Amino acid sequence: MDYTRRRFLQTSLGALAAAAATGLWPVPGQAAAEHRVELVAQAAKISLGEGPEFEAMAYNGQTPGPVIRVREGQSLNISLKNRLLRPTTIHWHGLPVPNPMDGVPGVTQAAVPPGESFTYRFRARPAGTYFYHSHQGYQLDQGLYGALIVEPARPVGGWDREEVLLLADWVVADGAGLAHVPRRPAMGGMMGRGSAGPGGPLAEPYYQGYAVNGRLYPHGSPLKVKKGDKVRLRLINASSSTTYDLCLAGHRLTVLALDGQDVTPRAFDVVRLAMGERVDVEFVADNPGAWLLQANDSGQGESGLAVAVLYQGAEDRAPVRPDFHPGLSLATYWDLAAARPVAHPAGPPQRWYRQVLSGGMHSPYWSINGRLYPNSERLAVTPGDKVRLSYLNRSMMPHPMHLHGHFFRIVNFALPPERWLVKDTAIVEPMRRLDVEFIADNPGDWFHHCHHLYHMGAGMANLVTYTGA
Ligand SMILES: [Cu+2]
Numbered sequence: 386m387d388y389t390r391r392r393f394l395q396t397s398l399g400a401l402a403a404a405a406a407t408g409l410w411p412v413p414g415q416a417a418a419e420h421r422v423e424l425v426a427q428a429a430k431i432s433l434g435e436g437p438e439f440e441a442m443a444y445n446g447q448t449p450g451p452v453i454r455v456r457e458g459q460s461l462n463i464s465l466k467n468r469l470l471r472p473t474t475i476h477w478h479g480l481p482v483p484n485p486m487d488g489v490p491g492v493t494q495a496a497v498p499p500g501e502s503f504t505y506r507f508r509a510r511p512a513g514t515y516f517y518h519s520h521q522g523y524q525l526d527q528g529l530y531g532a533l534i535v536e537p538a539r540p541v542g543g544w545d546r547e548e549v550l551l552l553a554d555w556v557v558a559d560g561a562g563l564a565h566v567p568r569r570p571a572m573g574g575m576m577g578r579g580s581a582g583p584g585g586p587l588a589e590p591y592y593q594g595y596a597v598n599g600r601l602y603p604h605g606s607p608l609k610v611k612k613g614d615k616v617r618l619r620l621i622n623a624s625s626s627t628t629y630d631l632c633l634a635g636h637r638l639t640v641l642a643l644d645g646q647d648v649t650p651r652a653f654d655v656v657r658l659a660m661g662e663r664v665d666v667e668f669v670a671d672n673p674g675a676w677l678l679q680a681n682d683s684g685q686g687e688s689g690l691a692v693a694v695l696y697q698g699a700e701d702r703a704p705v706r707p708d709f710h711p712g713l714s715l716a717t718y719w720d721l722a723a724a725r726p727v728a729h730p731a732g733p734p735q736r737w738y739r740q741v742l743s744g745g746m747h748s749p750y751w752s753i754n755g756r757l758y759p760n761s762e763r764l765a766v767t768p769g770d771k772v773r774l775s776y777l778n779r780s781m782m783p784h785p786m787h788l789h790g791h792f793f794r795i796v797n798f799a800l801p802p803e804r805w806l807v808k809d810t811a812i813v814e815p816m817r818r819l820d821v822e823f824i825a826d827n828p829g830d831w832f833h834h835c836h837h838l839y840h841m842g843a844g845m846a847n848l849v850t851y852t853g854a
Pocket of ligand 1: 751783784785835836837840841845
């Protein structure tokens with residue numbers, strides 16, 4: 386650092402301390418200034434490393450968009466400029482922001498028209514791994530997403546390196562993910578679901594590639610390690626309709642956090658990650674060689690999504706693929722607990738809603754309690770309520786259910802409630818039940834939906850609505 390810059394920093398830190406002492410500025414340790422970001426949503430020609438260039442949607446010309454990294458408690462000021470031909474918004478997935486900042490068109494704001502701007506302002510807390518994405522139409526599937534990392538207020542170290550890995554499913558054609566690409570047929574392949582006709586919902590496309598940070602394997606950056614390194618990976622599933630089972634050949638993955646919230650660390654062979662979920666894992670580089678961190682599509686077998694992990698001296702070797710055999714240990718919600726006790730009131734919930742998830746087969750629609758958004762029910766809550774949602778999945782597909790504006794706890798009778806997992810997205814497996822509870826502590830109308838983008842678009846959503854006390 387040159388003298389001038391050091392001098393400037395000393396002077397401004399001195400001024401900051403003086404201002405804090407007089408109470409005019411935030412106390413040191415809290416962020417003083419807003420962290421400003423400009424995100425321009427715009428069509429862009431994209432290459433995933435191989436195959437044709439195609440037109441997708443991007444933030445600042447890139448997909449994923451820029452990594453936004455801030456300190457816990459810092460104020461964010463994010464200016465969205467819409468240079469698309471369609472309206473757009475940004476949702477801050479997992480962060481309990483004030484309702485008007487949540488970015489759901491028609492619920493928390495009017496979508497930003499082409500040529501116009503909108504400024505999102507909120508405090509980044511709590512610490513964790515999050516992401517941002519458009520909540521308009523199918524734009525998430527066309528490339529409008531990026532990582533949002535909130536560092537703890539007090540830095541936590543211990544890793545030799547950290548990587549943010551965004552996982553995404555892609556259609557390699559102009560308009561990525563739009564109506565004119567081939568669609569998966571219905572279960573059993575008897576009737577093409579296609580769309581339900583003009584104006585109806587779309588079914589998910591056949592994906593042609595699975596990318597990490599916008600690159601298909603082997604065109605992405607390998608993770609280069611040396612023996613003894615401790616590596617932290619922040620894995621974010623920004624896919625629209627793919628759940629991954631991740632495995633690193635030659636190593637186990639220790640789960641550190643789910644949806645950005647710390648868990649008691651525990652090592653597994655395979656980590657499952659549904660759309661909208663995040664998992665922080667670490668591994669110790671104790672097995673020199675060239676290895677592949679690979680994700681299988683948990684419904685379809687091999688996805689081709691992979692990242693090479695190359696030790697010093699093994700950079701030129703062909704990476705060893707993991708063997709997904711049935712004896713591997715899979716991390717499930719029932720194997721993990723909150724790292725620290727997080728208060729959760731005892732006693733029965735004040736509100737208890739049953740949420741029957743159904744659809745698929747020979748229908749293009751996906752419903753909650755037989756109803757389709759926007760004609761779905763409203764889940765009324767009063768500030769301070771403990772609210773239970775009992776999901777009953779009566780379909781043959783998993784549904785990663787996501788609640789905006791709140792964290793929920795995964796009800797687990799094997800643990801005391803203060804150790805229940807803190808999450809914002811939870812997979813409800815086919816033909817299974819899953820219960821979650823949340824405290825109604827963030828007033829507004831909040832979107833609650835399946836994070837399978839094409840299920841959401843086909844009706845699988847409703848609103849949590851606050852009413853007076
Ligand atoms: Cu779903």
